[in-house]
Amino acid sequence: MNWTFFHKLGSPKWFYDISGKWLPWLQVSSLVLILVALVWGLAFTPPDYLQGNSYRIIFIHVPASFLAQAVYMMMATAAAVTLIWKIKLADMALKVMAPIGASFCILSLATGAIWGQPTWGTWWVWDARLTSMLILLFLYIGIIALRGAIHTTEAAAKACAILSLVGVVNIPIIKFSVDWWNTLHQGATLKLTEKPSMAPEMLWPLLLAILGFYLFFTLVMVLRLRIEILSRERKTRWVKELVS
Amino acid sequence: MYFDSWSGFLAMEGHGLYVWSAYAVAAVVIAYNLISPVMAKRQVVAQVRRQERLVKRKVVVNDFKVTTDSGNDLEQRFANPESAQQKHRAERQEESLESVEGSAQ
Numbered sequence: 001m002n003w004t005f006f007h008k009l010g011s012p013k014w015f016y017d018i019s020g021k022w023l024p025w026l027q028v029s030s031l032v033l034i035l036v037a038l039v040w041g042l043a044f045t046p047p048d049y050l051q052g053n054s055y056r057i058i059f060i061h062v063p064a065s066f067l068a069q070a071v072y073m074m075m076a077t078a079a080a081v082t083l084i085w086k087i088k089l090a091d092m093a094l095k096v097m098a099p100i101g102a103s104f105c106i107l108s109l110a111t112g113a114i115w116g117q118p119t120w121g122t123w124w125v126w127d128a129r130l131t132s133m134l135i136l137l138f139l140y141i142g143i144i145a146l147r148g149a150i151h152t153t154e155a156a157a158k159a160c161a162i163l164s165l166v167g168v169v170n171i172p173i174i175k176f177s178v179d180w181w182n183t184l185h186q187g188a189t190l191k192l193t194e195k196p197s198m199a200p201e202m203l204w205p206l207l208l209a210i211l212g213f214y215l216f217f218t219l220v221m222v223l224r225l226r227i228e229i230l231s232r233e234r235k236t237r238w239v240k241e242l243v244s
Numbered sequence: 245m246y247f248d249s250w251s252g253f254l255a256m257e258g259h260g261l262y263v264w265s266a267y268a269v270a271a272v273v274i275a276y277n278l279i280s281p282v283m284a285k286r287q288v289v290a291q292v293r294r295q296e297r298l299v300k301r302k303v304v305v306n307d308f309k310v311t312t313d314s315g316n317d318l319e320q321r322f323a324n325p326e327s328a329q330q331k332h333r334a335e336r337q338e339e340s341l342e343s344v345e346g347s348a349q
């Protein structure tokens with residue numbers, strides 16, 4: 001097998017050059033998808049027979065929650081690559097994904113609290129799903145803080161990678177919490193193995209919103225990663241020539 | 245379109261405050277994710293430029309040092325202090341030997 005692509009992927013300069021070509025596509029597709037999905041979800045779908053119009057929060061709550069967990073899994077993958085192959089780009093990705101994941105985790109918790117008030121009659125309960133999402137936010141904050149506390153780049157990379165990997169244990173807990181401890185949070189609406197328990201006129205805008213949020217994440221992640229590359233490679237000639 | 249009017253759309257049959265505040269939080273998070281890379285880029289560009297100015301200044305200082313200190317015996321001693329010490333000790337031993345010979349005569 002030809003492994004050159006793998007080494008190319010690890011080269012910051014190569015990634016900087018190629019990712020520049022992705023940016024316009026990511027900008028247009030994420031903007032169009034999010035706009036279409038949210039306008040559709042806010043104005044054109046019928047209200048839920050039980051929850052009324054408050055259910056329209058689902059079109060941001062579910063994509064944000066999906067992303068908060070998916071970003072963590074991506075960080076854990078980057079952590080494994082950092083520890084095994086010592087690829088610098090993987091550690092840079094780990095670093096730049098943490099604040100993005102944390103922001104989506106906050107969005108998930110905030111929209112959930114706002115949705116909980118009219119639906120459950122409370123902003124917050126110590127339900128298993130809610131608590132494990134809060135722990136996920138603390139993990140994100142912990143990883144960001146850990147990197148800030150260690151000044152050597154290599155030592156910080158190793159410590160953050162280990163913490164990210166340890167935190168993975170929380171992801172299946174979040175996923176199965178609604179089945180194991182069936183308290184207040186409803187079960188999964190979308191499942192890979194079963195038909196979704198949602199009317200198609202509500203399902204379509206939700207799927208578009210999820211896709212749009214994923215593309216938006218890819219866009220801002222690439223933007224941040226490119227800047228992190230410039231920062232870490234600032235002593236190389238190509239960065240100096242690019243900046244000046 | 246599900247709603248009849250703009251006011252109906254904004255009111256969301258009583259759930260307007262919840263729905264719109266949730267979407268406002270989403271707008272804030274999206275804005276944060278778009279603005280923070282722009283700020284970070286400005287910082288990095290400034291950092292690279294500052295570093296380049298510093299490097300240019302340092303090169304001038306080094307040139308000055310090289311022209312003044314080159315060929316100086318002191319520099320060699322500091323570069324290899326052990327050999328300098330040994331040399332010094334050997335000289336002192338020669339001196340003391342001479343003084344012993346002098347007292348014997």
